[in-house]
Amino acid sequence: MTRRAADWLIVLALTSVTGALFARALAFGFVNYDDPHYVTANWHVRAGLCRESVWWALTSTEYANWFPLTWLSLELDSTLYGTNATGFHLTNLVLHLTNTVLLYGVLRKMTGAVVRSAVVAALFALHPLHVESVVWITERKDMLSGLFWMLTLLAYEHYARRPTVGRYALVALALAAGMAAKPMAVTLPCVLLLLDYWPLGRWPRAVSTRRAAEHGLRDENGDYVAAAPSRLILEKLPLLVLSLSSSVVAMAAQKQGGAMVNIESMPFVQRVLNVPMAYVWYLVQTVWPANLAVFYPHPGAKQSAILSLVAALLLVAVTGLAAARRRQQPYLVVGWLWYLGTLVPVIGLVQVGRQAQADRYTYLPLIGIFVVVVWGLGELMQKGWASRNLMLTLGLAAFVSFSACTWVQIGYWRDDIVLWQHAIEITEPNLLAYEHLSEAWLRRGQSAEALPYLEEITRRAPHFTAGHVNLGLALMNLNKIPAAKAELEEALRIDPRNGDAHHNLGVLLDAEGRSEEAMQHLHQALESQPHFWRTHLLLAEILRREGNTEEAERHVRQALAINPDALGGAAGSNRQTGTDRRDTAR
Secondary structure (H helix, E strand, C coil): CCHHHHHHHHHHHHHHHHHHHHHHHHHCCCCCCCHHHHHHCCHHHHCCCCHHHHHHHHHCCHHHCCCHHHHHHHHHHHHHHCCCHHHHHHHHHHHHHHHHHHHHHHHHHHHCCHHHHHHHHHHHHHCHHHHHHHHCHHHHHHHHHHHHHHHHHHHHHHHHHCCCHHHHHHHHHHHHHHHHHCHHHHHHHHHHHHHHHCCCCCCCCCCCHHHHHHCCCCECCECCCCCCHHHHHHHHHHHHHHHHHHHHHHHHHHHHCCCECCCCCCCHHHHHHHHHHHHHHHHHHHHCCCCCCCCCECCHHHCCHHHHHHHHHHHHHHHHHHHHCCCCCHHHHHHHHHHHHHCHHHCCCCCECCECCCHHHHCCCHHHHHHHHHHHHHHHHHCCCCCHHHHHHHHHHHHHHHHHHHHHHHHCCCCHHHHHHHHHHHHCCCHHHHHHHHHHHHHCCCHHHHHHHHHHHHHHCCCCHHHHHHHHHHHHHCCCHHHHHHHHHHHHHHCCCCHHHHHHHHHHHHHCCCHHHHHHHHHHHHHHCCCCHHHHHHHHHHHHHCCCHHHHHHHHHHHHHHCCCHHHHCCCCCCCCCCCHHHCCC
16 A cells, blocks of 8 residues: 555544544533533624624633634634534534644654554544543634644644745744634644654754664655754744743733632642642543543642652653653653643643643643653564554554543533533532532523532532522522522622622512612612623613613613524523633633
8 A cells, every 4th residue: 555545544544433433422512611601692702703703803801811713713603503503513523633634644744654643643533531622612722722733733844844934934823823722832832842852853963863763753755954952942932932922911811801710719839739630640541531520620728748749759750761761762752741841831830710630631732642652552562572463452442442431421511411410420529510500400490400509509618609699599490589589698798799699689679569679789780790681671671661661772772782682582581690700611
């Protein structure tokens, strides 16, 4: 078989198997974890591609991030598919398939190793840890960032053969696009420096001539241009400036949006203790991907200092071993440092959100581990230390096992109830899971099912405003009005500006015929949350009853400006669930 025929056969196998495995997600809907912020309740996105929404995408730092390409991608999907979740899932899947093929192409061009590159790409495509990034619509940013990450690597491989200003500009452009999709791409210039060492071999005397041939540092298309290490570092400085600028913008957006956890609620020592544990835990889940969940609560003060120290020593030992073997097995140090370095932005030193770790964070970092494992096993077979048939059998068993785990993990995303019940089963106690599961029950009109979770939230976190708001809503739905009022008033005692609590108190007071008091609460709700279209409609209804039609019409127009479907949704309940955007996923 010719090399080109082998490439096409591998691409066909990768896309068909991965597509068949993930295709079941096309029938899933949106979930209530950030999908409303990103799509279903985001009227900029729902408006599709138009002048106003495009400008918003380019300038917005809402939801504590700046990623204009992600917003534009979601707006394009909204233009094509409306609010049909199948279209959004399809785009995510197509992007994942594209990333898989590009990863194979990058490794194949850089190393000349066809089989090893294909195995790494297959692990990337099928691993259960990557289900969250592909199936969760909100993680469109992972898919797009991955796409431009791969395109940056391809452009850099092209540049390394014959460095020119034009080729360098393509590298910088692809990198900038990746960071405009998700700031995690800021580590990519350092990855390029690693690739200079291996497999590009641009560092003089990085490996011996014999080892260069053995490890595929040159392929049939010609040599890469070597340079002094200082020159290679200087070469990356403009890219590092781009990364630094993106980091500053991202941190400013996260701080402004309230996503960065302050030192009072999570001391720096607790964050540091979690770092080595997270690194090791991702490795464990890579080998044994069991008990994966959408959210892993941060242990906080419960984190064991001894276990953290052991994990840190293990990481140091592996790093030392990889460095010691850098000339004999350069892929070890490159793959290992790829893993360590690309996780730095999300490892928790600067805590964004309240998770200890997240499956989605491994989408790109695990490529380094896959390279270490695949190239290491390949070398064992070459030296006769491992039977080829044994390795093939074990490899096939691993792929079957991973695919089965991925199939099961995809199934947990079919709806909110299943997703959060699964998270509670394996991460108990998990207050964020309680909150989202109870909200899912509320939206289904099954307040009795939501009640025990809401009571547990308010017991464990008595100062969590949204817990009291949602408990008050559940009690309202169960016609327990005095208890509902007490919960809503407690929410306002904690946060006097909480728009959801003011809105729901307005609903209760209006039902009791106390229109003046109801309007006071509704106006206060709009002061803190002017985008509450239900509040505008309820105010309009009260004003119409009192004969103030002109003011009523003004509020109706405002509701329609926020949500063009507002009048269609007016037939439903006027009540609103509480939300806490500080836990918006990153």
